[in-house]
Amino acid sequence: MADHKEDGKKYWLDKPGSVDKVWRALLLLCFLLTAADLFYEKHPHFEIEKWFGFYSAFGFVFSVGLVLGAKELRRILMRKEDYYDD
Amino acid sequence: MTIEQFSPGLILIVGAAFVPLLSGYLRSAYMLLLPVLCGWQMLQLTPGEYGTVEVFDYTLIMLRVDKLSLIFGYIFTIASFLSVLYALHMKDTVQQVAGMAYAGAAICAAFTGDLISLFVFWELTAITSVFLIWAVRTERAFRTGMRYLVIQVGSGVLLLSGALLIVGETGSITFGHIGIDSLGGKLILLSFGIKAAFPLLHNWLQDAYPEATVTGTVFLSSFTTKLAIYALARGFPGTEMLIWVGATMTAFPIFFAVIENDLRRVLAYSLNNQLGFMVVGIGIGTELALNGAASHAFAHILYKSLLFMSMGAVLFRTGTVNGSELGGLYKSMPWSTGFCIIGAASISGFPLFSGFVTKSMILTAAADEGHWITWTVLLFASAGVFHHSGIKIPYFAFFAHDSGKRVKEAPINMLVAMGLTSFLCIFIGVNPAPLYAILPYPVDYVPYTTAHVITMLQLLAFAALAFAVLNRYGFYPPELRSTNLDTDWIYRRLIPRTVSAFLRSLVEARNELRRWRAALLMYILDRVFHYHGPRGVLARTWAISGAALWVMVLLGGYLLVYYL
Incomplete structure (x- = not known):
């Protein structure tokens, strides 16, 4: 159903360098949020929550682990798209 | 019996029967009116038990009104209205009737006060909902629907068996706290567990939901599994086993979600993961945890519908929801993109969105009770759900590399439905008080503390960073056209193959026996x-001399015996 109207509109995300800007903004955000750990009072349930940047590290490490783990799972689980059809 | 004594769900079930008699705008208006009437009647209800019918020695309770049944009744009614609105452009009478009756059956089930009525509506949700899959009208959909139906009806049979055992023991069919001490209780837990997609019993969900129609999946995502959550919260609160079951449920489906290509199937895996949070809440069983489970079910129905709606819109316009074939759709479907992102933010639990104020109750309850392993798993699952539902879904559908597809924006009724659902997701997130007011127990929980907001943002920002790093440096697994094996492999491959291999070996054994017999x-x-043949030794003609010799030997032998 691809349409013929290439409307000629320019999109910000298509501009060279825009994706890099998003990337840098994300890095800055991560830095600021982690730094914020110094400036508020924590109400931890567990000792480990008191560590500086615990949630930041947890979020990063486990997300990377999730993706790489899932990638390995593909070796075992992945079949052709029509696997069940034949 | 006055009107207040009828289950509100009956309005939808009976009302569905009249849908085929109307046409055009009248039918559309009528279908939108039914959930409104249902909701209106629900608002008239006051706590208590109504519509009781004596059958032999047992009391059937058609309508039990308390806070737990009401909150599920409310959200089921809202979901039915939004789903009908989303499907308003569609002219398929089968789906319209089935969807309406399905929603009604779920509402009736949530309000029944006894196990036998529960069984009846439990099965009715199965039988009505399968038509939303069959309505695709392909061989593939038919087979998927059959698998779905067998499992759903099977769950009902287990429920009935358990109920009969419990009646035999206690003499009562009331549906209250059941517990797992008796065999009947175990069977009923298994029955609920199938519908709630417990680990290893889960795969009907990922198998069936993505195969339903564009609008059918939106209906399906709201009712069946959350009815099971309601039933678990009613029958098995504080059952410790459920903490482990639920924690497993939050964690393992997200691995599948990362590598799945069909984006509606990704959502089905994340649905499974979200159910896990609720099951953990029920297992913990404190007031905070049960409030968390109920409120999370409420919020979840909305954002999960919203996500399925946006992917449905993509499927409707482009004809596919495979991540490998999509990308760049934000240019032609900007509204759908925006609504999808709101759903994604809600499921991920961003501050100001609905998931933030509900899921956190369950995590807090787990931490309060000192379940640190469970708490860690839930935290991992929270990061994971952001990863696959929050980022992967919008990213691969609407952004990523431009697929070159240029399509029309979704139909206006879909956009309005998505807009309303988005509004509710944000409304709950910004102002949780009205939701907290209808929870089963009084709420003493403040979601918006500095610590909670910052830690949640840290978790999410760094999960996003992980995605960005992996993507930027080429470690992120690409979307591939593929099938990933899950437990459905057991009944779609292993069992059929084993049975046919066994049958083949039987045939071979028979042939072998025949060969032996012939040989x-x-x-x-x-x-x-x-x-004995013509040249056989016994058929030969013998010479006279030879015969005489044999006679001599014979007589000689005779003589010998005689003298002895």
Whole structure:
């Protein structure tokens, strides 16, 4: 159903360098949020929550682990798209 | 009986029967009116038990009104209205009737006060909902629907068996706290567990939901599994086993979600993961945890519908929801993109969105009770759900590399439905008080503390960073056209293959026996022929001299015996 109207509109995300800007903004955000750990009072349930940047590290490490783990799972689980059809 | 004594769900079930009689705008208006009437009647209800019918020695309770049944009744009604609105452009009478009756059956089930009525509506949700899959009208959909139906009806049979055992023991069919001490209780837990997609019992969900129609999946995502959550919260609160079951449920489906290509199937895996949070809440069983489970079910129905709606819109316009074939759709479907992102933010639990104020109650309850392993798993699952539902879904559908697809924006009724649902997601997130007011127990929980907001943002920002790093440096697994094996492999491959291999071996054994029999027969005939045939030793004509010699030997032998 691809349409013929290439409307000629320019999109910000298509501009060279825009994706890099998003990337840098994300890095800055991560830095600021982690730094914020110094400036508020924590109400931890567990000792480990008191560590500086615990949630930041947890979020990063486990997300990377999730993706790489899932990638390995593909070796075992992945079949052709029509696997069940034949 | 006055009107207040009828289950509000009956309005939808009976109302569905009249849908085929109307046409055009009248039918659309009528279908939108039914959930409104249902909701209106629900608002008139006051706590208590109504519509009781005596059958033999047992009391059927058609309508039990308390805070737990009401909150599920409310959200089921809202979901039915939004789903009908989303499907308003569609002219398929089968789906319209089935969807309406399905929603009604779920509402009736949530309000029944006894196990037998529960069983009846439990099965009715199965039988009505399968038409939303069959309505695709392909061989593939038919087979998927059959698998779905067998499992759903099977769950009902387990429920009935358990109920009968419990009636035999206690003499009562009331549906209250059940517990897992008796065999009946175990069977009922298994029945609920199938519908709630417990680990290893889960795969009907990922198998069936993505195969339903564009609008059918939106209906399906709201009712069946959350009815099971309601039933678990009613029958098994504080059952410790559920903490482990639920924690497993939050964690393992997200691995599948990362590698799945069909984006509606990704959502089905994340649905499974979200159910896990609720099951953990029920297992913990404190007031905070049960409030968390109920409120999370409420919020979840909205954002999960919203996500399925946006992917449905993509499927409707482009004809596919495979991540490998999509990308760049934000240019032609900007509204759908925006609504999808709101759903994604809600499921991920961003501050100001609905998931933030509900899921956190369950995590807090787990931490309060000192379940640190469970708490860690839930935290991992929270990061994971952001990863696959929050980022992967919008990213691969609407951004990523531009697929070159240029389509029309979704139909206006879909956009309005998505807009309303988005509004509710944000409304709950910004102002949780009205939701907290209808929870089963009084709420003493403040979601918006500095610590909670910052830690949640840290978790999410760094999960996003992980995605960005992996993507930027080429470690992120690409979307591939593929099928990933899950437990449905057991009944779609292993069992059929084993059975057919067994049957093949039986046939071979029979053929082998026949070969042996034939060979044996040939051997016997051969021997007989050998001795008795025309040249056989026993059929030979013998010479006189030879015969005389034999006679002499015989007589000599006789003489010998005589003298002895």
